[in-house]
Every structure is written in structure tokens, then in C-alpha cells.
Amino acid sequence: MKYLLALSLLAGCHMAQAQTTVLSTDFDSSVPAALNPGTATLTGVQGFDGLGSPGNTFGGQFLRSATGNVLTLTLGNLPTHDKISLDFLFAAIDSLDGTGNFPSGDFFKITLDGQTIFRESFANALLSQIQSYVPPTGVELARHVDLGFGGPGGYYTDSAYDLGADPAFQNIAHTGSLATFTFQVEGEGIQTLDDESWAMDRLRVSVSAVPEPDLAWLAGGGLLAVWAARRSRRDHSLPKMSI
Numbered sequence: 737m738k739y740l741l742a743l744s745l746l747a748g749c750h751m752a753q754a755q756t757t758v759l760s761t762d763f764d765s766s767v768p769a770a771l772n773p774g775t776a777t778l779t780g781v782q783g784f785d786g787l788g789s790p791g792n793t794f795g796g797q798f799l800r801s802a803t804g805n806v807l808t809l810t811l812g813n814l815p816t817h818d819k820i821s822l823d824f825l826f827a828a829i830d831s832l833d834g835t836g837n838f839p840s841g842d843f844f845k846i847t848l849d850g851q852t853i854f855r856e857s858f859a860n861a862l863l864s865q866i867q868s869y870v871p872p873t874g875v876e877l878a879r880h881v882d883l884g885f886g887g888p889g890g891y892y893t894d895s896a897y898d899l900g901a902d903p904a905f906q907n908i909a910h911t912g913s914l915a916t917f918t919f920q921v922e923g924e925g926i927q928t929l930d931d932e933s934w935a936m937d938r939l940r941v942s943v944s945a946v947p948e949p950d951l952a953w954l955a956g957g958g959l960l961a962v963w964a965a966r967r968s969r970r971d972h973s974l975p976k977m978s979i
């Protein structure tokens with residue numbers, strides 16, 4: 737029994753901590769089948785090109801949506817996990833108007849399995865407008881600059897964020913084999929595509945696997961190490977092992 741206990745403890749020290757990517761797309765050629773875009777379309781990124789961190793930048797095309805439209809991402813057959821993480825670049829395009837009364841009231845809302853995990857307003861049009869979202873360090877890529885689409889200038893400046901760098905989207909408690917995310921800019925301020933819109937690029941979803949014993953380690957050197965340690969202590973209760 738003590739022998740089995742020692743093996744269990746040692747195996748516990750060799751748990752495999754795995755982060756498994758279950759969806760990854762740069763939107764440059766297609767919309768993944770798991771993502772229902774509603775009326776959103778693949779569109780060239782214009783001035784957003786290159787914004788981001790090395791290996792995670794806007795480029796090629798992104799998925800651009802009108803406010804009011806809902807994107808639904810449905811992921812099934814997920815491996816056993818206890819956390820889920822979401823990474824994507826968010827383009828706040830043209831005159832989103834922040835918190836307030838029409839034309840303000842533009843909230844980016846994300847749900848997971850029907851629960852709201854993010855709801856913040858974004859404001860691009862006037863410096864006096866109220867944006868509820870306060871990006872953590874490293875999230876804001878551009879603010880109130882002309883990056884294309886409507887404009888230049890006037891109410892139509894743009895902003896960009898690496899929302900995956902916001903801890904709010906990392907290691908969200910989740911265990912089900914099915915995960916459904918929705919993405920929408922909603923509120924009383926929504927207007928037409930030529931006035932305000934948003935887009936996502938570099939979308940990635942990953943889950944953290946529940947640690948399992950490293951069976952390969954047990955079957956290899958680990959088991960031999962346990963046997964050798966016990967033999968060195970002259971524990972002759974162990975069977976002799978021929979190598």
C-alpha cells in the first residue's frame with residue numbers, strides 16, 4: 737500500500753498541464769463553420785493592418801459587423817476541461833457613441849452559455865463621450881485615430897483593442913462539452929453600418945485540460961526511479977527487477 741501511495745504522489749508531481757486550442761482563425765480566407773456571423777462579412781482590415789503584438793496582429797481580412805447583429809460561436813465535443821479562454825482583436829469602427837441616450841448606448845456584449853461575461857460601452861466619435869470600458873495595460877492598440885471605413889476625421893475615428901490580453905477573457909470557469917458564445921454591440925444607440933460598426937480578427941478559443949497523471953512518465957523512468965530508490969535503501973520487500 738505504501739508503495740502504491742508513493743507512486744500516486746510521484747505521479748501527482750508529473751501531472752500534464754495542457755492548454756488545448758479548440759478554434760483558431762485569422763479570417764483571411766473564410767468564416768469557421770462553428771461561427772454563425774449573421775450579417776457580418778469578411779472585409780479588408782484597412783488601417784488596422786499591423787496593429788497588435790508580434791504574431792497576433794490585424795491583417796488581411798477581419799469579420800466586420802453592424803451594430804445590433806449577433807455573431808454566435810458554437811463549440812461542441814470539447815475535451816474535458818475546467819476553464820475556457822477567449823482571445824481576439826477587437827476593432828471599434830467609426831462613430832460608436834459610448835454610454836448615454838441615442839445615438840449613445842453602444843455596448844459590446846459577450847455571453848457564454850447565456851450568461852453575460854462582458855458588457856462595456858465603446859466611444860469613438862467625440863472626446864466628451866463616455867466609454868465604460870477601461871482597458872487593462874497592454875489591451876489598447878489605438879484610440880481615436882483614423883483607421884479607415886468612415887471618415888477620415890469628423891465623428892469617424894476608430895480604436896483597436898487586444899481583448900484577449902484582458903484577464904476577463906482568460907481562464908473562465910467552464911466544464912461543459914458544449915460552449916456557446918455570442919458577440920453583439922447592442923443598446924439604444926445602435927445605428928447603420930456606414931455610421932458605426934465593429935470587427936474581430938485573430939479569434940482563438942482554448943480550454944485548459946483537467947490534469948491527468950503522466951502515464952508515459954510512470955511507464956518509463958519514473959517507475960524505475962521509484963524501484964531504484966527503494967532498493968538503495970535496502971528495502972528487500974520489493975521484488976527483484978531484471979533490466
Ligand SMILES: [Ca+2]
Pocket residue numbers: 762763764794795796797798937938
Ligand atoms: Ca485577418
Ligand SMILES: [Ca+2]
Pocket residue numbers: 829830882883884885886887888892893894
Ligand atoms: Ca473610421
Ligand SMILES: [Ca+2]
Pocket residue numbers: 831832833839840841842925926927932
Ligand atoms: Ca451609436
